[in-house]
Amino acid sequence: MTVILVKAERTYPVTLTNSWTLELQRSFADRTRVAVIVSEGYSPDLSELRDSDSELHVFTVPDGEDGKTIATLTKLWNWLGAAGFTRSDLIVGIGGGAITDLAGFAAASWLRGIDWVAVPTSLAGMVDASVGGKTGINSDYGKNLIGAFHSPVGVVIDTSFLQSLSDRDFAAGMAEVIKCGFISDPKILDVAASHSVDSLRNSPDVITELIQRAVSVKAQVVASDFKENLAREVLNYGHTLGHAIEIHAKYQLRHGEAVAIGLVYAAELAAARGLISSTELDLHRSILSSYGLPITFERQAWPKLLPLLALDKKARGNTVRFVALNGIGKTVRLEDLTSAELDAAYERISS
Ligand SMILES: NC(=O)c1ccc[n+]([C@@H]2O[C@H](COP(=O)([O-])OP(=O)(O)OC[C@H]3O[C@@H](n4cnc5c(N)ncnc54)[C@H](O)[C@@H]3O)[C@@H](O)[C@H]2O)c1
Structure with a gap:
């Protein structure tokens, strides 16, 4: 216990x-x-x-x-x-x-x-x-x-x-676990990268370790900012585009599936600014897709997603704010993104 x-x-x-x-x-x-x-x-x-x-x-x-x-x-x-x-x-x-x-x-x-x-x-x-x-x-x-x-x-x-639990819901939960790895605990990424839904189902010790690590990440953040002023925002890594996709898809995607796409998008934004390397960007794609999670979204949805980004909880006034990485385990807030940067990153995750 x-x-x-x-x-x-x-x-x-x-x-x-x-x-x-x-x-x-x-x-x-x-x-x-x-x-x-x-x-x-x-x-x-x-x-x-x-x-x-x-x-x-x-x-x-x-x-x-x-x-x-x-x-x-x-x-x-x-x-x-x-x-x-x-x-x-x-x-x-x-x-x-x-x-x-x-x-x-x-x-x-x-x-x-x-x-x-x-x-x-x-x-x-x-x-x-x-x-x-x-x-x-x-x-x-x-x-x-x-x-x-x-x-x-x-x-x-x-x-x-x-x-x-269905494989689909298991994988959707893994998106949040993997997010915790990216924002704070790289060991999660090592463990997740060497497993799959099937192997985790057969390795109770490993899934327990992943849950324990992810809960610890959340517990630490919540302790520093219970009522979601600023510090708790890091938990929303991947959620800015993720929420927009969930609304656009009328909640037909699991939350974790939409977040998986949002994680890759946020990583694209950071990579374009030189905040993370191409290897770190690729790691987002490889780990998430190894769990069968989506990492692209329809190209034609972009004009409809853009206004939804402004509705996100992290939007302040008319500025869209993204949680991004400045290296694995380190987060930054991006508030000054241009339309050209937002468009270019979306193009790279478009299907
Ligand atoms: N309060 C928060 O901080 C917070 C954070 C994230 C998500 N949420 C909320 O959580 C919900 C999403 O959670 P979820 O993904 O668990 O969705 P869910 O509660 O809808 O469960 C998904 C499906 O899995 C089934 N299920 C649950 N446990 C099962 C099991 N052991 N075996 C078989 N089936 C099982 C459920 O009956 C349901 O059909 C959303 O409403 C979201 O808003 C809240």
Whole structure:
């Protein structure tokens, strides 16, 4: 068992374990009621949790983004009210990032904030969504527009969940792991480069090491900037174009797939400025594509993507800002990019 402490508005443990039910049950101590939120798309066997002394209430919501809606949240609030949930009770989200985002926001908003625990079951959930304290749902105007910073009291990671995760979702999660390698921990790149989705599935120690390293990168950044003022921006490496592609593709691409393209684009921008070498640029392409992740996007989409870049959270006024590398493991902010530089980099990732 490994524990990584995240220092945010509270300090909480991210526990990597091979017995998630035992670990989770520790957080049930002194809780009269526990609400477990799972999705229709995926739920592990919850029978062992029923052995605890707390009343267990299971709430099943639509899968993925369909569950991150105000309609689902309203049902959830009513259900918590009907079951008599008080401030000393607990909410647990068991599932992918969509579930932990919803569960966290239900916990943030019920009675102005009750405790919650995240049990991420997707790789993206383990290395990204469950760590960092951002919770939320989608609005008609965009993804994650309604939310709160509300850290869990604990995160429980058990890599055995990954056995049933699709190759596509596994690879999408690897995009965030690889991003952590580029921005802060080059060892991640060495390990990722010598494996594939298949080999990682058969090497529990290696995937555990990668998750541990990626969580540590995120934990360190979050500790320095919980509410996303400036330092936390580095976690958005690859996300500026990535978000634009996600919106343009109407969320038909996995988040990690869009980020993979965005990582190559940001690397192209940096290489053109001489901030990284052609070998470092090629490394982006080779590692990401070895996981089957996309590294190019439609040429004709560029005129539609450009205005979307300005909507990105990193845009300030009319200036588009990119997180870029100044060598592996070192980040810089690019704020003075010309249209010609943006166009030329896109041309190099066009298909
Ligand atoms: N809060 C944050 O900081 C943060 C960061 C990154 C992403 N997110 C959010 O996370 C979500 C994306 O996360 P995701 O990629 O996990 O998506 P997801 O939650 O939609 O899960 C993807 C699919 O995998 C299935 N699944 C999950 N675990 C499984 C398992 N062990 N076996 C089989 N199937 C399984 C789900 O049912 C779903 O169909 C988005 O809503 C995104 O906004 C939040």
